[in-house]
Amino acid sequence: MMRFLCFTALSIQFLLLVTNCLTLNDSTTTHHRHECNQHESNALLNFKQSFIRSKYASYSPFSYPKTVSGIPTTDCCSWDGIECDELTGHVISIDLSSSLLYGFMDPNSTLFSLVHLQSLDLSDNDFNHSQIPARIGDLSQLRHLNLSHGNENTFSGEVPPQVSQLSNLLSLDLRSYTLESRPYYLINNLQLKASTLTSLTQNTTRLEHLRLNFVTISSSLPHTLTNLTSLQMLSLFNCELHGEFPLGIFHLPNLTVLDLGENQNLRGLLPNFFSKTLVTIYLPRTSFYGTLPTSIENLTSLNWFEISSCNFYGVIPSSIGNLTQLALLDLTNNSFDGEIPHSLFGFENLVNLFLDYNFFEGHLALDMFLKLKMLNGLGLSHNKLSLFSQNRAVNVTTLPPIQ
Ligand SMILES: *[C@@H]1O[C@H](CO)[C@@H](O)[C@H](O)[C@H]1NC(C)=O
Ligand SMILES: *[C@@H]1O[C@H](CO)[C@@H](O)[C@H](O)[C@H]1NC(C)=O
Ligand SMILES: *[C@@H]1O[C@H](CO)[C@@H](O)[C@H](O)[C@H]1NC(C)=O
Ligand SMILES: *[C@@H]1O[C@H](CO)[C@@H](O)[C@H](O)[C@H]1NC(C)=O
Ligand SMILES: *[C@@H]1O[C@H](CO)[C@@H](O)[C@H](O)[C@H]1NC(C)=O
Ligand SMILES: *[C@@H]1O[C@H](CO)[C@@H](O)[C@H](O)[C@H]1NC(C)=O
Ligand SMILES: *[C@@H]1O[C@H](CO)[C@@H](O)[C@H](O)[C@H]1NC(C)=O
Ligand SMILES: *[C@@H]1O[C@H](CO)[C@@H](O)[C@H](O)[C@H]1NC(C)=O
Ligand SMILES: *[C@@H]1O[C@H](CO)[C@@H](O)[C@H](O)[C@H]1NC(C)=O
Numbered sequence: 001m002m003r004f005l006c007f008t009a010l011s012i013q014f015l016l017l018v019t020n021c022l023t024l025n026d027s028t029t030t031h032h033r034h035e036c037n038q039h040e041s042n043a044l045l046n047f048k049q050s051f052i053r054s055k056y057a058s059y060s061p062f063s064y065p066k067t068v069s070g071i072p073t074t075d076c077c078s079w080d081g082i083e084c085d086e087l088t089g090h091v092i093s094i095d096l097s098s099s100l101l102y103g104f105m106d107p108n109s110t111l112f113s114l115v116h117l118q119s120l121d122l123s124d125n126d127f128n129h130s131q132i133p134a135r136i137g138d139l140s141q142l143r144h145l146n147l148s149h150g151n152e153n154t155f156s157g158e159v160p161p162q163v164s165q166l167s168n169l170l171s172l173d174l175r176s177y178t179l180e181s182r183p184y185y186l187i188n189n190l191q192l193k194a195s196t197l198t199s200l201t202q203n204t205t206r207l208e209h210l211r212l213n214f215v216t217i218s219s220s221l222p223h224t225l226t227n228l229t230s231l232q233m234l235s236l237f238n239c240e241l242h243g244e245f246p247l248g249i250f251h252l253p254n255l256t257v258l259d260l261g262e263n264q265n266l267r268g269l270l271p272n273f274f275s276k277t278l279v280t281i282y283l284p285r286t287s288f289y290g291t292l293p294t295s296i297e298n299l300t301s302l303n304w305f306e307i308s309s310c311n312f313y314g315v316i317p318s319s320i321g322n323l324t325q326l327a328l329l330d331l332t333n334n335s336f337d338g339e340i341p342h343s344l345f346g347f348e349n350l351v352n353l354f355l356d357y358n359f360f361e362g363h364l365a366l367d368m369f370l371k372l373k374m375l376n377g378l379g380l381s382h383n384k385l386s387l388f389s390q391n392r393a394v395n396v397t398t399l400p401p402i403q
């Protein structure tokens with residue numbers, strides 16, 4: 001806490017008004033800083049003590065047991081991973097991510113008495129297939145809830161409908177994810193009812209990040225999702241979604257990441273794009289269909305465009321050449337045809353280009369690929385191209401590999 005001590009000196013002789021401000025460090029305020037309330041401290045200790053430490057509980061290489069050993073004082077506000085409100089002293093943030101915690105989550109855990117919590121991150125610990133407690137709904141101030149796991153999620157069963165009461169949420173992350181790029185072997189342990197998802201979209205209107213990879217939803221997406229105008233990241237990889245994807249989601253003004261991969265029965269069209277915010281479009285192994293719109297030129301921030309094994313067809317519009325930020329373009333296993341537009345060979349940042357298993361035709365000279373200075377992976381096989389027919393991933397050894 002800083003205080004400003006100001007004084008003015010008026011010098012009549014020189015008709016000068018001099019104002020000086022001294023910045024004083026108010027040492028007394030640090031002593032008056034609120035310590036953690038006794039009952040909150042007990043609640044936290046109690047919560048911690050319901051788990052044991054296991055080196056297998058967390059997958060992050062940077063895991064360590066926060067606040068476990070040698071707790072220095074009873075003031076929980078000074079514990080690692082705990083943050084308190086400076087004025088009230090209430091615990092407002094718990095970050096026990098990758099803390100090697102192992103054990104059941106008590107449905108009536110003392111954790112739920114910490115009703116001032118705004119952020120709860122228990123990601124990457126092993127909750128031994130507990131259910132997510134319904135009392136999570138008691139934490140009505142929550143803005144961030146992270147129960148994701150760096151392998152398959154160790155919570156299981158139904159996500160309680162009470163999450164939809166958390167109307168202040170900005171981010172909800174219940175994902176299973178891996179550090180590997182192709183996490184197909186993970187298992188869905190959590191289920192989210194369609195009605196809960198609908199309530200969630202009606203109530204958490206300020207949501208920015210919604211990440212539910214490997215949470216079984218088994219329904220179509222509610223159109224109310226398009227009402228989440230603050231949405232930046234929507235990750236629904238492998239959620240067993242079906243039905244038609246609400247087109248309006250593409251038009252959300254701040255959307256940067258759209259990950260809908262591995263939902264084989266999810267149908268959808270690409271819209272007329274006018275978004276400049278989209279960075280990632282990740283739709284592999286869905287039933288998205290139709291053609292690539294000319295308006296794709298408007299996606300000037302797009303870095304990752306992966307639509308392999310979908311039902312797209314038609315020619316690639318030459319306006320794709322406007323996507324100068326692209327690092328990955330994967331159109332494998334669709335029904336695209338016609339010639340590969342020359343504009344595509346102007347990408348300076350392209351690292352991976354996969355066009356295998358389509359009906360592309362024409363003659364291609366290797367020289368064209370030499371212009372793609374960053375190129376490291378190239379796939380042109382199973383097309384009607386004259387130069388590279390039947391070769392999976394032409395080995396472009398003359399080009400410098402990345403890193
Ligand atoms: C105030 O105290 C803090 C920490 O004790 C120190 O980092 C900072 O430089 C001090 N500021 C002034 C203006 O003395
Ligand atoms: C984890 O669950 C298994 C099977 O239900 C049980 O035997 C074991 O005691 C549990 N471990 C902990 C630490 O809760
Ligand atoms: C939950 O815990 C509180 C005290 O923390 C207790 O009063 C209440 O009876 C418990 N409820 C259940 C269902 O165990
Ligand atoms: C949730 O936690 C994981 C791992 O700790 C982290 O990678 C991820 O970014 C977090 N999610 C959100 C939405 O912040
Ligand atoms: C929305 O949030 C409010 C306040 O938390 C809650 O009372 C209501 O039940 C929630 N609605 C739904 C549909 O979950
Ligand atoms: C979006 O919210 C408004 C009210 O805020 C509501 O009238 C409308 O039906 C919602 N739209 C959808 C698609 O649910
Ligand atoms: C979109 O992001 C901008 C810049 O961060 C912000 O000012 C604006 O409020 C956001 N729009 C919505 C609807 O959240
Ligand atoms: C690109 O977006 C603008 C609006 O920002 C729109 O008017 C234009 O039609 C779009 N381009 C194409 C080719 O559709
Ligand atoms: C796409 O590139 C063409 C040619 O360079 C340019 O005229 C056009 O304005 C670009 N479109 C967008 C949306 O940047």
Ligand SMILES: *[C@@H]1O[C@H](CO)[C@@H](O)[C@H](O)[C@H]1NC(C)=O
Pocket residue numbers: 309310333357
């Ligand atoms: C192409 O996609 C279909 C599903 O659309 C899938 O069954 C098939 O295995 C894929 N083929 C290749 C070579 O990836």
Ligand SMILES: *[C@@H]1O[C@H](CO)[C@@H](O)[C@H](O)[C@H]1NC(C)=O
Pocket residue numbers: 393395397
């Ligand atoms: C590409 O060529 C390099 C050097 O000859 C070789 O080490 C590498 O294994 C090759 N990669 C593939 C995919 O054939």
